[in-house]
Amino acid sequence: MKKIRKDAAEALDGLLFDGMTIMAGGFGLCGIPENLILALRDSGVKDLTIISNNAGVDDFGLGLLLHTRQIKKMVSSYVGENKEFERQYLSGELELEFNPQGTLAERCRAGGAGIPAFYTKTGVGTLIAEGKEHKEFNGETYIMETGLVADLSIVKAWKADPEGNLLYRKTARNFNPMMATAGKATVAEVEEIVSLGDLDPDCIHTPGIFVQRLIKGDHEKRVEQRTVRQRENA
Amino acid sequence: MKKIRKDAAEALDGLLFDGMTIMAGGFGLCGIPENLILALRDSGVKDLTIISNNAGVDDFGLGLLLHTRQIKKMVSSYVGENKEFERQYLSGELELEFNPQGTLAERCRAGGAGIPAFYTKTGVGTLIAEGKEHKEFNGETYIMETGLVADLSIVKAWKADPEGNLLYRKTARNFNPMMATAGKATVAEVEEIVSLGDLDPDCIHTPGIFVQRLIKGDHEKRVEQRTVRQRENA
Amino acid sequence: MAERAAKELEDGFYVNLGIGIPTLVANYIGEDIDVTLQSENGMLGMGPFPYEDEVDPDLINAGKQTITELRRTSYFSSADSFGMIRGGHIDLSVLGAMEVSEKGDLANWMIPGKMVKGMGGAMDLVAGVKRVVVVMDHASKSGAPKLLHECALPLTGKQVVDMVITNLGVFEIERGKGMKLIELAPEVTVDEVKSLTEADFEVAV
Amino acid sequence: MAERAAKELEDGFYVNLGIGIPTLVANYIGEDIDVTLQSENGMLGMGPFPYEDEVDPDLINAGKQTITELRRTSYFSSADSFGMIRGGHIDLSVLGAMEVSEKGDLANWMIPGKMVKGMGGAMDLVAGVKRVVVVMDHASKSGAPKLLHECALPLTGKQVVDMVITNLGVFEIERGKGMKLIELAPEVTVDEVKSLTEADFEVAV
Numbered sequence: 045m046k047k048i049r050k051d052a053a054e055a056l057d058g059l060l061f062d063g064m065t066i067m068a069g070g071f072g073l074c075g076i077p078e079n080l081i082l083a084l085r086d087s088g089v090k091d092l093t094i095i096s097n098n099a100g101v102d103d104f105g106l107g108l109l110l111h112t113r114q115i116k117k118m119v120s121s122y123v124g125e126n127k128e129f130e131r132q133y134l135s136g137e138l139e140l141e142f143n144p145q146g147t148l149a150e151r152c153r154a155g156g157a158g159i160p161a162f163y164t165k166t167g168v169g170t171l172i173a174e175g176k177e178h179k180e181f182n183g184e185t186y187i188m189e190t191g192l193v194a195d196l197s198i199v200k201a202w203k204a205d206p207e208g209n210l211l212y213r214k215t216a217r218n219f220n221p222m223m224a225t226a227g228k229a230t231v232a233e234v235e236e237i238v239s240l241g242d243l244d245p246d247c248i249h250t251p252g253i254f255v256q257r258l259i260k261g262d263h264e265k266r267v268e269q270r271t272v273r274q275r276e277n278a
Numbered sequence: 279m280k281k282i283r284k285d286a287a288e289a290l291d292g293l294l295f296d297g298m299t300i301m302a303g304g305f306g307l308c309g310i311p312e313n314l315i316l317a318l319r320d321s322g323v324k325d326l327t328i329i330s331n332n333a334g335v336d337d338f339g340l341g342l343l344l345h346t347r348q349i350k351k352m353v354s355s356y357v358g359e360n361k362e363f364e365r366q367y368l369s370g371e372l373e374l375e376f377n378p379q380g381t382l383a384e385r386c387r388a389g390g391a392g393i394p395a396f397y398t399k400t401g402v403g404t405l406i407a408e409g410k411e412h413k414e415f416n417g418e419t420y421i422m423e424t425g426l427v428a429d430l431s432i433v434k435a436w437k438a439d440p441e442g443n444l445l446y447r448k449t450a451r452n453f454n455p456m457m458a459t460a461g462k463a464t465v466a467e468v469e470e471i472v473s474l475g476d477l478d479p480d481c482i483h484t485p486g487i488f489v490q491r492l493i494k495g496d497h498e499k500r501v502e503q504r505t506v507r508q509r510e511n512a
Numbered sequence: 513m514a515e516r517a518a519k520e521l522e523d524g525f526y527v528n529l530g531i532g533i534p535t536l537v538a539n540y541i542g543e544d545i546d547v548t549l550q551s552e553n554g555m556l557g558m559g560p561f562p563y564e565d566e567v568d569p570d571l572i573n574a575g576k577q578t579i580t581e582l583r584r585t586s587y588f589s590s591a592d593s594f595g596m597i598r599g600g601h602i603d604l605s606v607l608g609a610m611e612v613s614e615k616g617d618l619a620n621w622m623i624p625g626k627m628v629k630g631m632g633g634a635m636d637l638v639a640g641v642k643r644v645v646v647v648m649d650h651a652s653k654s655g656a657p658k659l660l661h662e663c664a665l666p667l668t669g670k671q672v673v674d675m676v677i678t679n680l681g682v683f684e685i686e687r688g689k690g691m692k693l694i695e696l697a698p699e700v701t702v703d704e705v706k707s708l709t710e711a712d713f714e715v716a717v
Numbered sequence: 718m719a720e721r722a723a724k725e726l727e728d729g730f731y732v733n734l735g736i737g738i739p740t741l742v743a744n745y746i747g748e749d750i751d752v753t754l755q756s757e758n759g760m761l762g763m764g765p766f767p768y769e770d771e772v773d774p775d776l777i778n779a780g781k782q783t784i785t786e787l788r789r790t791s792y793f794s795s796a797d798s799f800g801m802i803r804g805g806h807i808d809l810s811v812l813g814a815m816e817v818s819e820k821g822d823l824a825n826w827m828i829p830g831k832m833v834k835g836m837g838g839a840m841d842l843v844a845g846v847k848r849v850v851v852v853m854d855h856a857s858k859s860g861a862p863k864l865l866h867e868c869a870l871p872l873t874g875k876q877v878v879d880m881v882i883t884n885l886g887v888f889e890i891e892r893g894k895g896m897k898l899i900e901l902a903p904e905v906t907v908d909e910v911k912s913l914t915e916a917d918f919e920v921a922v
Binding site: 071072073074075097120121122123124125130133134142144145146147148149150152153164165166167168169170171172202212213214215216217218219220221222249265266267268269270271272273274275 | 551552553554555560561562563564566567568569570571572573575576577578579581587588589590591593594595597598617627628629630631632633634635636639640666667668669670671
Binding site for chain 4: 157240243254
C-alpha cells in the first residue's frame with residue numbers, strides 16, 4: 045500500500061520545482077488527470093513546460109494553469125479550444141512547440157523506452173522538418189525526432205491496484221500509458237483502487253513499475269462536444 | 279467471418295514463395311504458432327529467412343523447418359536448444375544474425391509502426407555495434423538499429439474474434455504482438471475463436487487490422503523446462 | 513462531396529475520416545460493404561453518435577465528439593494508434609484541405625499571421641495512410657483557386673494526396689507527377705473547372 | 718554468492734535475475750523487504766516454481782522454466798518488456814559472467830571458436846538496468862583469473878558492471894574508473910584474492 049496517497053496535494057508533495065517539465069495525459073478533456081492538475085494549480089509551482097496533446101479549455105484541465113500563468117511552454121499537437129491560450133501565445137507570454145500528434149505520442153514512448161531518437165516520415169517537407177536531421181531509408185526521406193522524458197508525469201486511469209498496476213477505459217487511454225513510462229516520477233489518479241489480484245494480469249495497461257504514487261480522485265469528466273442522435277419513434 | 283480459414287494450409291495458401299522472409303512469434307516453445315509451422319513444412323517453401331527469437335528444438339517448432347532445410351537464414355537472439363541448428367550453422371549451411379533480444383523486439387515494433395530506424399544503447403562497444411551508425415545524445419553513445427518487416431508474420435494467440443482481434447495469454451504473448459504488426463500479411467492461429475463482442479474492447483492486444491487470416495489450431499504447447507516444487511506435507 | 517468520397521471505400525477497408533465534411537462520409541457507406549473506422553485518439557471500430565442516455569465522456573472521437581462502440585471495437589494508446597497509421601495499415605484517409613498542389617502537396621493546418629491551432633494528427637495521417645482523399649470546396653468564396661501549382665500555405669505533407677473531390681469534380685493525382693480530372697459534377701463544364709483552377713491538369717472525363 | 722547478492726536488494730526494488738546462480742538469489746530475499754521480479758519475456762511479479770498440478774506451458778521465465786504468477790503480476794509484450802529494461806526502470810539486475818574488466822566491461826555471451834548460442838536479453842539488461850551485479854567464480858577451474866585488465870572474450874557490454882560477487886569476495890566498480898575490493902569471503906585473505914586476480918583493484922575491506 046506504499047504507493048497510495050491521501051490526496052492529490054500529498055501525491056505531488058516533494059516532486060515539484062519551478063521550471064520543471066511535466067507530462068500530462070489526456071486527449072481533449074478525455075482522460076485528463078483533473079485532480080492532479082488542480083493540485084498543481086494550488087501548489088503555485090511555475091515556469092512549467094507542459095507536454096500534453098492539448099491545453100484544456102479556459103476553465104477546465106490545463107486551462108486552469110494557463111489562467112494562473114504557471115505555464116511557460118507547451119508541447120502539444122492541437123490547442124484550438126482555448127481563448128486564454130491564444131491571448132498568451134499571441135502576446136508572447138507563452139512558448140509553444142507543435143508536434144504532429146503521432147510524433148508526440150512516439151516521442152513519449154521512446155523516452156520511456158530508452159530510445160533517444162527515431163526516424164519518421166511524418167512532417168517531411170513541412171515546417172516541422174526544418175532544422176531536423178534528414179536521412180534516407182530504402183529511397184525515402186525521413187526525419188529524426190528525439191525521445192521525451194519529463195521530471196514528472198501525471199496520468200489518469202480507470203482502476204488501479206495497490207501496486208500501481210493501471211487499467212484505462214475506452215478512449216480515455218490515449219497518451220496516458222506512454223507518459224506514465226516517461227516520467228522520472230509518475231503519479232496516477234484513478235476512479236477506483238481495487239484489491240491486489242482484482243485486475244486481470246493479461247489486461248494491465250501500465251505495469252506498476254511505472255507508477256510511484258497513486259490517488260483515488262473525484263472526476264467531473266467534462267464532455268467537450270456532446271453529439272447525440274435521436275431515437276427513431278421516440 | 280471473411281478472415282477465418284479452415285486450416286493452416288488454407289490460411290497460408292497463396293502467401294508463400296521461396297526466398298521469403300517470415301516472422302514467427304514465440305519465446306522458446308511458449309506461444310509459438312505450432313500449426314502454421316507444420317503447414318510451412320508441408321508446403322515445401324524454401325530458402326526462408328526466419329525472424330524469431332529462438333529456433334525451436336530438434337523435433338518441435340522451427341526445428342522442424344531446420345530439419346527439412348527450408349531455412350536459409352535465422353535472425354534470433356538465442357538458439358541454444360537445437361542440435362540440428364548447431365550442425366547446419368557450423369557446416370555453413372545456415373546463416374545466422376544475432377540480435378539482442380530487446381533490439382529484436384523493438385526492430386519488429388518499429389517495422390510495424392513505420393519507423394525505419396531508432397537508436398539504442400544496447401550493444402554499444404560490442405560486436406553487435408560493428409558497422410552500425412553511432413551517434414551521441416546527451417553525452418552518451420548510441421547505435422542505430424533498423425526496423426524489420428516481413429513478407430509474412432505467423433503468430434499464436436489465445437482467443438480471437440471473427441474480426442481478427444487477438445488476446446494472448448500470460449507469457450505466451452512475448453513477440454507475437456509486434457510481429458503481428460510487421461508482416462505484409464499476418465496469419466494468426468488461436469486456441470478459440472469467440473463471437474464478435476465477446477472480447478473486452480479495453481483488453482484486445484492485437485486489433486484486427488493487423489490480422490488478415492485466422493485459424494483455430496490444435497496446440498500441443500510443449501514445456502521446455504518443467505521446473506516444479508514439492509508441496510510440504512504432501 | 514461526402515457521398516462521392518464514400519465511393520472510394522471498399523469492402524474490408526480500414527478508414528480514418530477527418531473532422532468536418534469527411535466525418536459525413538460515414539453516412540454514405542453502402543450497406544453491402546463492411547468498413548471499419550479508425551479514430552486516431554485510440555479506437556478501431558467507431559460507432560455512430562450515442563443516444564442521449566448513452567453519452568460517455570470516456571468515449572470520444574478525434575474531433576472530441578461523443579461516439580459509441582461496436583461489437584468489433586478495440587481501444588489502444590495514442591502511440592499504438594499512430595503506429596497503425598504511420599505503419600501504413602490504414603487503407604484510406606479522407607481529409608479536408610485549404611490548398612492542394614498539382615503534385616499532391618497538401619496544406620490544411622495553418623495560415624501565417626493567424627492563430628495556429630496545431631496540426632493534430634493530420635501530418636501523421638497524410639504521411640502514413642495508404643491512400644489520401646481530400647474533400648474541399650473547389651475555390652474560396654471570393655473565387656480564388658485552391659488547386660494550385662504550388663501551395664502558398666505551409667504544408668501538411670509533400671506529395672501525399674491521391675485524390676481531390678471538390679464541388680466541381682474529382683481529380684486523381686499521381687503523387688509527385690500530376691493531376692487528372694476524372695469526373696465532373698452535374699452541369700459543370702471543363703471550362704468552368706479550368707477557370708477556377710490554377711493547377712495544371714489533364715482532362716480525362 | 719547468491720545469498721550475498723540478495724543483500725543488494727532493497728525494499729520496493731524491481732529486479733531482473735539472470736539464468737543460473739542469479740536465479741537462486743530469489744531464495745534469499747529477506748521477509749522484511751518487498752521485491753518484484755521481472756522476467757524479460759514479458760512478466761512483472763514472477764512467482765516461485767509451480768506445484769506439479771499447476772504447471773502451465775504459457776507461463777515461463779526467461780530461462781524457459783515453468784513458474785507461477787502472483788496477485789501483483791502483469792504480463793506484457795517483449796517490446797514493452799525491453800522498453801522497461803532499456804528505459805532504466807529496473808533497479809537491479811544480477812547476472813553471471815565469464816569475464817569482467819576493472820572498468821566494468823562484461824563478457825558473458827560467446828567464446829570464439831565455440832558454437833555461439835546468442836546473447837538473449839543480456840546486452841539489453843546490462844545497457845539498461847540501473848545497477849548491474851555480477852555473480853561468478855573468481856577464477857576458472859584451472860586458476861585463470863576472470864577479473865581482468867581487459868576482457869579477452871567478446872563483450873556483452875562496455876562499462877556496465879557496478880559490482881562483482883565471487884566466491885572470494887565482493888568488488889565495487891565505478892563504471893569506467895576502477896575496482897575496489899570491499900568484502901572478503903570467510904577465511905580468504907587479500908593476498909589470496911590478488912593471486913587469482915589480474916585486474917587492478919583498491920583494497921577497502
